[in-house]
Amino acid sequence: MNRRQFMVKTGAAIAGTGLVSPLASVMAQQTSAKKMRLAIIGTGIRGVNTYGKELMADYSDYVEIVGLCDINPSRVKFAKQYIGVNCPTFTDFETMVKQAKPDKIVVTTVDAYHNKYIVKGMEMGCDIITEKPMTIDEFKCRQILDAEKSTGRNCIVTFNYRYSPHRQKIKQLLMEERVGRITSADFHWYLDIYHGASYFRRWHRLREKGGTLLVHKATHHFDLLNWWLDSEAEEVFAYGLLEFYGKNNPLRSTHCRQCNFRDKCKFYFDITKNKHLMELYVAHEKEDGYLRDGCLWRKDINIYDKMAVQIKYANKVQVSYSLTTYSPYEGYRIAFNGTKGRLEAWVHENQPWPMQNYDQIRVTDNFGRTELINVQHSTGGHAGGDTRMKDKIFKNPNLPDPYRQSAGTRDGAMSILIGIAARNSIETGKPVRLGDLTDLKPQPKRPV
Numbered sequence: 248m249n250r251r252q253f254m255v256k257t258g259a260a261i262a263g264t265g266l267v268s269p270l271a272s273v274m275a276q277q278t279s280a281k282k283m284r285l286a287i288i289g290t291g292i293r294g295v296n297t298y299g300k301e302l303m304a305d306y307s308d309y310v311e312i313v314g315l316c317d318i319n320p321s322r323v324k325f326a327k328q329y330i331g332v333n334c335p336t337f338t339d340f341e342t343m344v345k346q347a348k349p350d351k352i353v354v355t356t357v358d359a360y361h362n363k364y365i366v367k368g369m370e371m372g373c374d375i376i377t378e379k380p381m382t383i384d385e386f387k388c389r390q391i392l393d394a395e396k397s398t399g400r401n402c403i404v405t406f407n408y409r410y411s412p413h414r415q416k417i418k419q420l421l422m423e424e425r426v427g428r429i430t431s432a433d434f435h436w437y438l439d440i441y442h443g444a445s446y447f448r449r450w451h452r453l454r455e456k457g458g459t460l461l462v463h464k465a466t467h468h469f470d471l472l473n474w475w476l477d478s479e480a481e482e483v484f485a486y487g488l489l490e491f492y493g494k495n496n497p498l499r500s501t502h503c504r505q506c507n508f509r510d511k512c513k514f515y516f517d518i519t520k521n522k523h524l525m526e527l528y529v530a531h532e533k534e535d536g537y538l539r540d541g542c543l544w545r546k547d548i549n550i551y552d553k554m555a556v557q558i559k560y561a562n563k564v565q566v567s568y569s570l571t572t573y574s575p576y577e578g579y580r581i582a583f584n585g586t587k588g589r590l591e592a593w594v595h596e597n598q599p600w601p602m603q604n605y606d607q608i609r610v611t612d613n614f615g616r617t618e619l620i621n622v623q624h625s626t627g628g629h630a631g632g633d634t635r636m637k638d639k640i641f642k643n644p645n646l647p648d649p650y651r652q653s654a655g656t657r658d659g660a661m662s663i664l665i666g667i668a669a670r671n672s673i674e675t676g677k678p679v680r681l682g683d684l685t686d687l688k689p690q691p692k693r694p695v
């Protein structure tokens with residue numbers, strides 16, 4: 248339950264009684280309590296906006312940023328000025344933790360380095376809030392699980408997708424067994440020629456940095472499946488190919504700013520028109536050579552651009568999943584087939600036609616009727632998911648969690664392991680069992 252729902256539920260009963268609402272009292276205790284001392288490692292776009300500027304605008308009664316760190320020395324200085332904080336900046340993580348003494352560390356680096364900072368941060372006595380994907384392979388995953396066990400520290404994985412009102416409504420209907428016991432699901436995600444293409448311009452194009460989109464992007468989708476189905480995946484079989492981006496087009500350059508094909512290439516991207524990207528990336532590219540407007544036809548691209556995955560869950564649910572990265576519009580289709588009917592949704596995220604202010608769920612009973620349920624959007628990034636998740640993490644961690652939206656390392660692991668297993672399956676042509684990748688044994692019901 249988020250703050251608004253809590254207020255609606257308790258406010259009506261309390262109004263006029265002269266009593267203080269339980270939420271108001273918890274909030275008052277929190278504000279009068281010591282602020283959370285937060286340090287951020289990785290001051291790119293997610294770090295400076297979601298956990299920087301937006302956090303300071305909306306949560307500064309609860310949180311103070313005590314240190315910022317990035318391997319790019321001029322970007323981290325820019326981050327401090329952009330967020331508007333007065334904390335020291337660092338290029339060495341251990342120095343930051345020793346000097347700034349944070350309680351918690353937000354990890355928003357390139358995916359391949361999450362494990363390094365999660366493990367070191369916990370060893371140095373801090374709790375961790377890490378962005379997805381928790382990490383990119385089974386070896387780094389094991390390091391994180393071991394470090395959590397040996398240090399006794401806590402690590403939150405920020406699965407903001409769980410918090411959107413529409414997805415929460417689906418979760419509620421599944422918990423109520425509205426269409427009976429679920430036996431299979433179809434889940435297809437379409438990234439468009441803007442958003443999808445952007446992954447092939449940036450570091451995400453290299454599997455050694457982001458683990459391929461089966462890990463970097465699909466961790467969100469696999470986590471939603473695990474959460475919705477309330478089970479853990481047991482076995483995966485997958486196909487994947489790179490047949491659109493990368494080597495597949497000869498109009499090649501290093502990056503768009505100096506491309507000779509700008510008139511011919513439909514994907515030409517003029518970064519100079521975007522002030523924030525110029526200030527955050529281009530102004531600092533001399534330090535690390537990172538080109539934010541990289542050519543998406545570069546030959547070094549080594550991830551798949553179309554992926555199809557079959558997943559068998561420990562509770563016997565079978566899932567067909569696909570990810571496409573060059574669709575004309577963006578969105579996803581999800582359908583749950585149950586013993587009493589079918590629950591489905593077709594969600595358009597960036598669409599070329601007028602946006603609605605709600606998403607729909609279609610529930611059809613076997614031998615019965617179809618019910619259409621409209622769920623209003625809420626404001627904020629990722630359909631309101633970012634705000635609702637930050638309320639829970641930063642404002643009021645003690646509020647009840649009836650839909651189990653908070654996630655730790657087990658959930659972080661079980662979602663990436665599907666992508667890692669899919670990657671291994673593509674390479675070997677064989678099914679891969681998740682239980683063979685780490686010590687975690689997939690359970691029919693997600694453990695509490």
Ligand SMILES: NC(=O)c1ccc[n+]([C@@H]2O[C@H](COP(=O)([O-])OP(=O)(O)OC[C@H]3O[C@@H](n4cnc5c(N)ncnc54)[C@H](O)[C@@H]3O)[C@@H](O)[C@H]2O)c1
Nearest residue numbers: 289290291292293294317318319355356357358360378379
């Ligand atoms: N949950 C979401 O919806 C969501 C959205 C966007 C990004 N993210 C996640 O946030 C993280 C950051 O993504 P981003 O879009 O901000 O990327 P970005 O490229 O803008 O920023 C990454 C930053 O990490 C720094 N960095 C690179 N290597 C490093 C190292 N070894 N040590 C320390 N810093 C290093 C870079 O200099 C850069 O400043 C990623 O893990 C990404 O998956 C999540």
